[in-house]
Amino acid sequence: MTAPDAATVLACLRLARTDGIGPVAYRRLVRTHGSVHAALDMLERGATRISRSIGTLCPRDDALREIDHLQAMGAHLLVHGQPGYPPLLGRLHDAPPVLSVLGDPALLANRMVGIVGGRNASSGGVRMAESLAALLAAHGVDTISGLARGIDAAAHRGAMTAGRTVAAIAGGLDCPYPPEHDALQDQIARTGAVVTEAPLGTVPQARHFPRRNRLIAGLGLGCVVIEAALRSGSLITARMALDYDRTIFAVPGSPLDPRCHGSNDLLRQGAVLTENERDILRELPEFMEETTLFPMQAPPPALAVRGAAPRHETPPRAMPAPPPAPPPAGTDNLHEMIEGFLSFTPSPVDDLVRRCQFSTAAVLTVLSEMEIAGTIEFLAGDMVVRRPPPA
Amino acid sequence: MTAPDAATVLACLRLARTDGIGPVAYRRLVRTHGSVHAALDMLERGATRISRSIGTLCPRDDALREIDHLQAMGAHLLVHGQPGYPPLLGRLHDAPPVLSVLGDPALLANRMVGIVGGRNASSGGVRMAESLAALLAAHGVDTISGLARGIDAAAHRGAMTAGRTVAAIAGGLDCPYPPEHDALQDQIARTGAVVTEAPLGTVPQARHFPRRNRLIAGLGLGCVVIEAALRSGSLITARMALDYDRTIFAVPGSPLDPRCHGSNDLLRQGAVLTENERDILRELPEFMEETTLFPMQAPPPALAVRGAAPRHETPPRAMPAPPPAPPPAGTDNLHEMIEGFLSFTPSPVDDLVRRCQFSTAAVLTVLSEMEIAGTIEFLAGDMVVRRPPPA
Numbered sequence: 001m002t003a004p005d006a007a008t009v010l011a012c013l014r015l016a017r018t019d020g021i022g023p024v025a026y027r028r029l030v031r032t033h034g035s036v037h038a039a040l041d042m043l044e045r046g047a048t049r050i051s052r053s054i055g056t057l058c059p060r061d062d063a064l065r066e067i068d069h070l071q072a073m074g075a076h077l078l079v080h081g082q083p084g085y086p087p088l089l090g091r092l093h094d095a096p097p098v099l100s101v102l103g104d105p106a107l108l109a110n111r112m113v114g115i116v117g118g119r120n121a122s123s124g125g126v127r128m129a130e131s132l133a134a135l136l137a138a139h140g141v142d143t144i145s146g147l148a149r150g151i152d153a154a155a156h157r158g159a160m161t162a163g164r165t166v167a168a169i170a171g172g173l174d175c176p177y178p179p180e181h182d183a184l185q186d187q188i189a190r191t192g193a194v195v196t197e198a199p200l201g202t203v204p205q206a207r208h209f210p211r212r213n214r215l216i217a218g219l220g221l222g223c224v225v226i227e228a229a230l231r232s233g234s235l236i237t238a239r240m241a242l243d244y245d246r247t248i249f250a251v252p253g254s255p256l257d258p259r260c261h262g263s264n265d266l267l268r269q270g271a272v273l274t275e276n277e278r279d280i281l282r283e284l285p286e287f288m289e290e291t292t293l294f295p296m297q298a299p300p301p302a303l304a305v306r307g308a309a310p311r312h313e314t315p316p317r318a319m320p321a322p323p324p325a326p327p328p329a330g331t332d333n334l335h336e337m338i339e340g341f342l343s344f345t346p347s348p349v350d351d352l353v354r355r356c357q358f359s360t361a362a363v364l365t366v367l368s369e370m371e372i373a374g375t376i377e378f379l380a381g382d383m384v385v386r387r388p389p390p391a
Numbered sequence: 392m393t394a395p396d397a398a399t400v401l402a403c404l405r406l407a408r409t410d411g412i413g414p415v416a417y418r419r420l421v422r423t424h425g426s427v428h429a430a431l432d433m434l435e436r437g438a439t440r441i442s443r444s445i446g447t448l449c450p451r452d453d454a455l456r457e458i459d460h461l462q463a464m465g466a467h468l469l470v471h472g473q474p475g476y477p478p479l480l481g482r483l484h485d486a487p488p489v490l491s492v493l494g495d496p497a498l499l500a501n502r503m504v505g506i507v508g509g510r511n512a513s514s515g516g517v518r519m520a521e522s523l524a525a526l527l528a529a530h531g532v533d534t535i536s537g538l539a540r541g542i543d544a545a546a547h548r549g550a551m552t553a554g555r556t557v558a559a560i561a562g563g564l565d566c567p568y569p570p571e572h573d574a575l576q577d578q579i580a581r582t583g584a585v586v587t588e589a590p591l592g593t594v595p596q597a598r599h600f601p602r603r604n605r606l607i608a609g610l611g612l613g614c615v616v617i618e619a620a621l622r623s624g625s626l627i628t629a630r631m632a633l634d635y636d637r638t639i640f641a642v643p644g645s646p647l648d649p650r651c652h653g654s655n656d657l658l659r660q661g662a663v664l665t666e667n668e669r670d671i672l673r674e675l676p677e678f679m680e681e682t683t684l685f686p687m688q689a690p691p692p693a694l695a696v697r698g699a700a701p702r703h704e705t706p707p708r709a710m711p712a713p714p715p716a717p718p719p720a721g722t723d724n725l726h727e728m729i730e731g732f733l734s735f736t737p738s739p740v741d742d743l744v745r746r747c748q749f750s751t752a753a754v755l756t757v758l759s760e761m762e763i764a765g766t767i768e769f770l771a772g773d774m775v776v777r778r779p780p781p782a
Contacts, residue, residue, distance in 0.1 A: 124647050252643030252655050255666035256515050264643050264666055273659045275646035 004082035011036045012079040013063040016097035017199060018043075019055030023094040024378060030081070032364045069200050075173055076101045078108075089218040092244055093382050096197045096215070102173050103193035107164055112142045113249075113280060114216040114241065116234040117151025117226035118259050125151055125227035125259070128251055130158030132224060135277035137163030141284065142192070144168060144219050146212055147181050151226050151234075156188060164192035168215035171204030172196065195219075209233060210240075217241035221284050224249040224274060228262035235262045238271070247283050249274040334358055335366050342376060346383040395473035402427045403470040404454040407488035408590060409434075410446030414485040415769065421472075423755045460591050466564055467492045469499075480609040483635060484773050487588045487606070493564050494584035498555055503533045504640075504671060505607040505632065507625040508542025508617035509650050516542055516618035516650070519642055521549030523615060526668035528554030532675065533583070535559055535610050537603055538572050542617050542625075547579060555583035559606035562595030563587065586610075600624060601631075608632035612675050615640040615665060619653035626653045629662070634771065638674050640665040725749055726757050733767060737774040 015026055015036055029039040043057055070077055078085045078099040086108035089095050101108065115133055117125060133143040133155040143159035144166040145152040159165035167188045171177050173196055176185040188194055197211045198204070204212075216237050217223055223241035225248070228234035238248050250271040253260025267273055272283050337356045341347065353363045367384055370376045376384050406417055406427055420430040434448055461468055469476045469490040477499035480486050492499065506524055508516060524534040524546040534550035535557040536543040550556035558579045562568050564587055567576040579585055588602045589595070595603075607628050608614055614632035616639070619625035629639050641662040644651025658664055663674050728747050732738065744754045758775055761767045767775050 124645050127647060128645075251646060252651070252658065252664075254515050254519075254644055255642060256518060260643070261666065264664060267643065267658060268664045273655060275652065275655060 004079055004084070008036060008082060009077060009079050010060070010063055010067065011040050012082075013066065013077065013098055014058045014060060015040055015043075017058035017063060017066070021054055023096055025054070026097045027080075027093070027095070028364060028368060028378070031360065032368055036081075066199055070100055070173075073173065074102070076105045078105055086219060088221070089215070092218050094214070095218070096211070099195055099197060099215075100173050100200070101193055101195045102189040103191075104164075105193060107142065107166055107193040108195060108219055110142050110164075111140060111284070112144045112166060112220045113284070114144050114220035114223040114237065115151065115155035115226065116145060116213075116216060116223065116237050117155075117228055117263070118232060118234065119148050119150040119152075120259065121150035121154065121227050122257065122259060125251075125253075126154040128226050129154035130161075132226075132251075132274075132277055132280070133158030133165070134162045136280060137161070137165075139277065139281055141221075141281065142166060144216050146170075146216055146237075147177070147185060147188075147194075149178060149181075153181060153184060156184060160187070160191060166192055166219065167194045168212050168219070169194060169196045169204070170198065170202075170208035170212035172198050172200040172202040174200050175203050177204045210236065213237040214240055217244055217246060220246060222247035222249055222280065224251070224280060225263045225266055225271070226251045227253060227257075227259040228266070229259050230262045230265065232262050235266070238266055247272060249280055249283070251275070334362060335370075338363065338366050338370070342384065342386045344386050344388065346379050346385040349382045349384055352384070395470055395475070399427060399473060400468060400470050401451070401454055401458065402431045403473075404457065404468065404489055405449045405451060406431055406434075408449035408454060408457070412445055414487055416445070417488045418471075418484070418486070419755065419759065419769070422751065423759055427472075457590055461491055461564070464564065465493070467496045469496055477610060479612070480606070483609050484771055485605070486609070487602070490586055490588060490606075491564050491591070492584055492586045493580040494582070495555075496584060498533065498557055498584040499586060499610055501533050501555075502531060502675070503535045503557060503611045504675070505535050505611035505614040505628065506542065506546035506617065507536060507604075507607060507614065507628050508546075508619055508654070509623060509625065510539050510541040510543075511650065512541035512545065512618050513648065513650060516642075516644075517545040520545035520617050521552075523617075523642075523665075523668055523671070524549030524556070525553045527671060528552070528556075530668065530672055532612075532672070533557060535607050537561075537607055537628075538568070538576060538579075538585075540569060540572075544572060544575060547575060551578070551582060557583055557610065558585045559603050559610070560585060560587045560595070561589065561593075561599035561603035563589050563591040563593040565591050566594050568595045601627065604628040605631055608635055608637060611637060613638035613640055613671065615642070615671060616654045616657055616662070617642045618644060618648075618650045619657070620650050621653045621656065623653050626657070629657055638663060640671055640674070642666070725753060726761075729754065729757050729761070733775065733777045735777050735779065737770050737776040740773045740775055743775070 015021055030036050033039040033042055067077060078101060080090060080095050080097045084105060113136060115129055117129060129151045136143060137159045142164055143155050145155040147153065147156065147167040147169050156165045156167060165188055167185060169177065173194060176182045185194055195215060197215065198208060202208065213233065213236055217240035220241065223238050223246055225234050225238050242248055248266060248271040250263040250266040251274050252264060252267060255264065272279060274280060334356060338352060341352055341355050349363065349367065353360050356363055367376060371378060375387060377387050378384055406412055421427050424430040424433055458468060469492060471481060471486050471488050475496060504527060506520055508520060520542045527534060528550045533555055534546050536546040538544065538547065538558040538560055547556045547558060556579055558576060560568065564585060567573045576585055586606060588606065589599060593599065604624065604627055608631035611632065614629050614637055616625050616629050633639055639657060639662040641654040641657040642665050643655060643658060646655065663670060665671060725747060729743060732743055732746050740754065740758065744751050747754055758767060762769060766778060768778050769775055
């Protein structure tokens with residue numbers, strides 16, 4: 001595995017740390033312009049229409065300072081589409097552009113399941129979390145959780161009795177939360193890994209937790225919920241995991257205990273009833289297939305994407321080989337073609353590309369324009385849908 | 392509702408109390424011979440081949456004595472196919488031929504659910520059973536259970552706080568079990584009903600409990616399981632209820648409590664996860680459709696079935712009207728026709744009747760002969776299947 005070059009990491013970090021560029025916009029920018037460098041170049045020149053909706057570009061010095069600080073504390077920066085980025089997470093349509101990791105970043109590519117649940121856990125819930133995590137570790141499956149009080153901490157502790165564990169956190173690596181889990185975070189970083197999307201210095205606030213939950217949902221092959229009350233954060237994590245096509249596991253609990261109502265409800269919705277580690281191991285994919293990351297890994301030739309989006313290419317072949325060098329072709333009607341294919345039922349972008357017989361980049365450019373014009377909307381899983389006209 | 396005539400009740404009781412005649416054999420005898428009187432007559436004369444496999448016919452005096460004793464204690468005898476027999480139970484292929492009831496026999500026709508579970512119930516399990524039964528009663532749904540310690544007793548008590556309850560027991564009405572539930576049985580009999588298949592004087596033994604469980608499974612529209620350990624009797628009741636197409640409900644419990652492993656396993660197999668009475672009410676059929684009992688209710692003309700099984704009838708019409716008076720028709724090939732239609736995949740008897748264009752009685756006579764010859768087997772749900780030849 002070769003290390004990503006420093007210039008690319010810097011460019012990624014600047015893009016990722018710019019207000020208004022979330023993971024989906026980041027990915028779209030890079031796809032549209034062919035590389036992170038090209039996207040950054042566009043934004044600096046104000047030459048792309050998407051730039052209207054975003055804030056000031058993250059200054060180069062700020063990004064360099066963050067990289068220096070991370071290096072000084074022995075942390076790692078993983079960049080989407082570059083070597084070292086965890087493959088299972090990398091496949092997601094909203095994969096985080098950059099991850100900061102304390103500990104062993106290679107651990108993030110291991111077979112893992114998320115174990116999440118309530119902070120005010122019962123002693124039984126704590127025992128379940130510890131025991132499941134320890135027994136999964138004994139079977140070579142690591143546990144990722146959110147370092148919270150209750151079930152999360154119990155899962156981390158259980159996993160460490162027999163293996164390693166990953167803590168996904170909402171704030172910066174230098175801001176352990178809750179404060180009493182300072183030592184636990186240190187221990188996890190020494191023996192496993194602590195991962196976050198947030199820049200150093202970020203004190204976690206409520207709005208940061210969905211990103212932490214997404215890491216748990218996306219890094220795990222499945223998500224185990226123990227003692228989640230109705231409308232609790234653990235259910236949000238489970239919902240995200242379900243959106244990512246992960247298997248949801250729930251430990252049943254007495255209906256007399258409100259702490260179990262949310263997890264029981266997951267069972268009602270089809271989660272795998274989980275009494276022991278065998279219930280989980282039985283449902284996990286036997287091995288992690290080699291992932292095909294999205295085309296950032298094999299960017300189109302830089303010339304084709306610098307300056308303006310390419311408009312003259314042959315239809316792309318079936319994935320994953322990149323399309324051959326594009327001979328010219330008429331494209332005046334691409335916008336109209338896409339208009340014609342779109343409907344109020346979501347369609348995969350890949351389908352549009354196939355039907356339009358233009359390059360992905362060309363189609364995405366038009367789609368981005370349509371999104372900004374408010375006529376379409378991007379959905380999870382690389383789907384687009386026509387927006388109804390205002391009533 | 393007219394009362395069944397005394398002669399029919401006596402004949403039914405003699406047949407039902409004869410060793411070797413279980414519910415399925417009872418039903419087949421009556422169907423084959425057209426009426427319980429005809430079947431009894433055959434057996435007394437040793438004229439039917441099925442009689443080889445059964446014991447001495449229950450003497451008339453013994454049956455009369457049982458009827459007298461039941462009357463003396465204020466109990467009722469309900470006879471399958473006769474007015475007063477609970478319709479939901481009456482539809483089953485193995486409906487009990489006779490039921491003894493202390494209390495209000497009409498209660499057995501109410502909307503009911505079974506609530507069953509472990510004897511060594513936790514306090515939480517007891518609270519769940521009481522609360523579910525009470526809230527169901529408040530919604531007009533009665534509870535039937537098995538008068539056992541633990542969950543059963545809690546369900547009965549809960550139901551009585553807001554309505555009535557039915558206790559199905561394994562022994563005779565004069566043999567309450569367990570002994571400490573003597574007073575509970577009295578209370579249920581005064582306000583609700585106690586029902587059994589067993590004759591008076593039957594001290595319940597292990598082998599009697601499946602019949603008690605069948606009553607719970609068959610009289611209820613659904614079966615709720617609370618705290619059932621693996622391989623416990625409650626699971627047998629649930630399995631029977633499932634065989635009867637009833638909805639199975641299970642209350643989830645902590646995997647740390649072995650008392651919940653069986654009920655959790657039911658959830659794994661698709662039982663309705665039940666936290667409160669709404670989970671049950673939502674899944675129950677809104678009303679009980681009028682039942683079409685099997686043809687015992689409208690027996691063919693006595694002349695056609697006395698002496699020998701009828702062999703000359705027109706094809707029966709669609710149920711439930713009895714077939715019109717039969718003109719003669721050639722039947723020499725009925726045996727061959729049935730042979731031709733049967734396969735190693737189970738077929739409904741009704742289908743055979745339809746395809747053979749002979750009367751149900753004629754077809755059943757041939758099938759009974761084939762069963763005794765070992766070439767076919769009767770299965771639940773009035774199905775028959777060809778038996779493979781000995782290897």
